[in-house]
Amino acid sequence: MFEHTSRYYNLETARLTTVDGRVIAYKRRRFLPQGTSLPLFTEVTVTEGDRLDLIAGQVLGDPEQFWQLCDANNAMDPAELTSEIGRSLRIAPPQA
Incomplete structure (x- = not known):
C-alpha cells in the first residue's frame, strides 16, 4: 500500500x-512520537531559502524523508520548521 x-x-x-x-x-x-524521545543524530540551523526536503536530502540522503524532521521537532506543520531563520532543528537518525 x-x-x-x-x-x-x-x-x-x-x-x-x-x-x-x-x-x-x-x-x-x-x-506522532515525542521528538525529544528520538535519539539525536545532529542539529542544523535554518538559513535563508532552506526547505525541509533540501535539508532531508543533505542530511538523510533522501528528500522524501522530510517527515522525519517533523517528527524530531514535534511539528504538525512542516512549513513552520523553516519559517524562522536561525532556528535549530533536531535531526534524528533515519527510522526503519
Missing part, C-alpha cells in the same frame, strides 16, 4: 467489511 520509506509503511493494515459485503482496506492511525 505504501513504499518502505513512507511514514505509514509499518502501520497495521486493517479491513472493514461494509453491509453490502465490500472489503475496504485502510491503515491504522499513526501517532
Whole structure:
C-alpha cells in the first residue's frame, strides 16, 4: 500500500467489511512520537531559502524523508520548521 520509506509503511493494515459485503482496506492511525524521545543524530540551523526536503536530502540522503524532521521537532506543520531563520532543528537518525 505504501513504499518502505513512507511514514505509514509499518502501520497495521486493517479491513472493514461494509453491509453490502465490500472489503475496504485502510491503515491504522499513526501517532506522532515525542521528538525529544528520538535519539539525536545532529542539529542544523535554518538559513535563508532552506526547505525541509533540501535539508532531508543533505542530511538523510533522501528528500522524501522530510517527515522525519517533523517528527524530531514535534511539528504538525512542516512549513513552520523553516519559517524562522536561525532556528535549530533536531535531526534524528533515519527510522526503519
